[in-house]
Amino acid sequence: MERLDHFLSGAQVASRKELKALLKAGSVTINGTVCKDGSQKIDPARDEIRYLGQLVEADRRVILLLYKPAGYVTSTDDPRDPTVMELLPPAYRRYAPVPVGRLDKQTEGLLLLTNDGALAHRLISPKYEVEKEYFAIHEGQTCEEDVRAFQEGLVLADGTRCKPAVLTPLGPGQSRVIVTEGKYHQVRRMLASRGCPVQYLRRDREGSLTLAGMEPGQIRELTPQEALELDR
Numbered sequence: 383m384e385r386l387d388h389f390l391s392g393a394q395v396a397s398r399k400e401l402k403a404l405l406k407a408g409s410v411t412i413n414g415t416v417c418k419d420g421s422q423k424i425d426p427a428r429d430e431i432r433y434l435g436q437l438v439e440a441d442r443r444v445i446l447l448l449y450k451p452a453g454y455v456t457s458t459d460d461p462r463d464p465t466v467m468e469l470l471p472p473a474y475r476r477y478a479p480v481p482v483g484r485l486d487k488q489t490e491g492l493l494l495l496t497n498d499g500a501l502a503h504r505l506i507s508p509k510y511e512v513e514k515e516y517f518a519i520h521e522g523q524t525c526e527e528d529v530r531a532f533q534e535g536l537v538l539a540d541g542t543r544c545k546p547a548v549l550t551p552l553g554p555g556q557s558r559v560i561v562t563e564g565k566y567h568q569v570r571r572m573l574a575s576r577g578c579p580v581q582y583l584r585r586d587r588e589g590s591l592t593l594a595g596m597e598p599g600q601i602r603e604l605t606p607q608e609a610l611e612l613d614r
């Protein structure tokens with residue numbers, strides 16, 4: 383059980399101060415009955431709370447999967463470029479999800495956003511070895527020697543050491559790459575270090591999540607089952 387005013391401020395309907403006046407004006411109903419008393423106890427899981435007729439949902443964990451199009455920066459705020467936050471449907475904004483990791487401005491593909499900080503940390507941390515799979519179009523052609531170099535762990539031009547990764551050549555100018563970390567421009571720099579500068583990059587998979595059935599710019603909330611699997 384929770385106080386009505388606490389529930390409403392947690393759901394960011396209004397500040398606690400403003401709520402007093404809103405309640406007094408009869409703007410809030412509990413199960414269809416006007417309630418003017420902020421100290422009234424409610425059960426957020428059972429009671430239907432409405433503010434000006436709109437259902438108020440409890441603050442909750444939100445995990446969104448965005449098919450990021452090229453041209454958007456992975457940031458909550460940018461003075462020049464459009465950000466991925468502009469692709470969020472307004473209904474999700476109040477849960478304040480933030481991007482999990484980063485895709486370059488020109489990279490397309492799967493980007494998670496969440497308000498669960500601990501989950502975000504786990505998905506990003508190389509320690510947990512969550513696989514990220516990319517499709518790349520590049521100059522040149524990758525070969526078995528490159529596959530071995532990826533397997534052994536590349537050392538990039540500036541001395542950065544990469545964890546072992548899986549490279550799959552797909553024919554002239556196309557490869558798949560699976561990494562378990564997210565260093566700056568990592569996949570681009572890995573392929574460039576083997577003489578294959580990247581022209582197009584798309585993240586197709588993170589863990590067991592894919593872009594199946596989605597178009598660039600689309601966003602969807604994870605199903606409860608998918609969210610549970612991420613917690614494992």
Ligand code: URA
Nearest residue numbers: 486489567568569570
């Ligand atoms: N590697 C890159 O080089 N760029 C990305 O956006 C993601 C991984």
